[in-house]
Amino acid sequence: MENFIQLNGKRVLVTAGTKGTGAATVDLFRQLGAEVITTARARPNEISDSAFISADLTTEEGCEAVAGAVRERLGGVDVIVHMLGGSSAPGGGFQALIDDEWRKELDLNLFPAVRLDRLLVPGMVAQGSGVVIHVSSIQRLLPLPEATTAYAAAKAALSTYSKSLSKEVSPKGVRVLRVSPGWILTDASVQLADRLAKAAGTDLEGGKTLIMDALGGIPIGRPSSPEEVANLIAFLASDRAATITGVEYIIDGGTVPTV
Missing domain, CATH: 1.10.1220 (Arc Repressor Mutant)
Structure with a gap:
């Protein structure tokens, strides 16, 4: 029986795809026929060199290295899944968030997507097709003041940026979406x-x-399980979702209490 979702021949970049939801997304995309490259600071033994780029995406140099490798190995890209994110901020509320902590949250949760899009989305525009998926978080709607203020603010910035990008490039054939998980x-x-x-x-x-x-x-x-989030991402990346762009999909088991 033919799979409901097909990604045959799609050239895909998934950031932070060696663990958790990123790894589940990489595995599913490959099962569905995509050619996938992923990134992290260090390569796990189970991932081949040809399918992996070692880089620190919190730096301009790391983003440039990944974009260059994607162009060289894949000849361009059809789907980008910006999975990279997280938080190392201390507890203690807003007073504990010195400038350096704010920079770390923005460098991890916002700037890698902004930089990689700036480097790779023009190629999508030139080919007249592509999908960009920014993985945000329900924390942008439900920040926890004790520990996640900076993370939530960075994800809110990512979501606003994503919406603006969608308005600019969707008329040129490039769909841009957001997936916001709750607890995984x-x-x-x-x-x-x-x-x-x-x-x-x-x-x-x-x-x-x-x-x-x-x-x-x-x-x-x-x-949610990592596989359940990956299922949603794969559907949105596929041609089955060809008219979906500029919107956010929350996958949180109903955690967000508002409409």
Whole structure:
């Protein structure tokens, strides 16, 4: 039976595709027939050299190296999935966020997408087709003041930038979309739940409940899996979504409480 989604022959760049949701997205795109290159600072043993670019995307030089390698190896790109993101900011609210912490959040969550788009999207415009997917976060709508203010603000900036880019390049054949996950059950989030559980004197399931409670609850009662988020990204990248552009898709089990 033919797959509902086909990505045969698509040339794809997925940033931060070696772990978690990024790795799930890379795996699914390859299963669906795409030729995928991914990036991280270090190459895992299971990924071949030809499918990987080692780079620090928080720097201009790293973004330039990735864009150059994509052009050389793929001859251009049809889909970019900007998966890179995260936060290392300390707790303690806004007063703990010195300028250096703000720079780190913007350098990780905003500037890699801006720089890579500036380098690669003109090629999409020239060929008259392409898809750019910016992975944002529901934190842009539900920031946690104790720890995620700078991360949430950077993701909000990414979302606004993404919308503006879509208005500029969609008339030229390039679709631009946002995917905003809530809590995803990755190895890193399991480790967080375990730390919270130990601190609270409970078990792992209790730690997961603590995270859900901090988010205000997840109506379906569990986080998304990396594979579920990858499924959404693959659909949006495919020709099945050919008239979808400029919008945001939230995948959070119902966490965001507003319309």
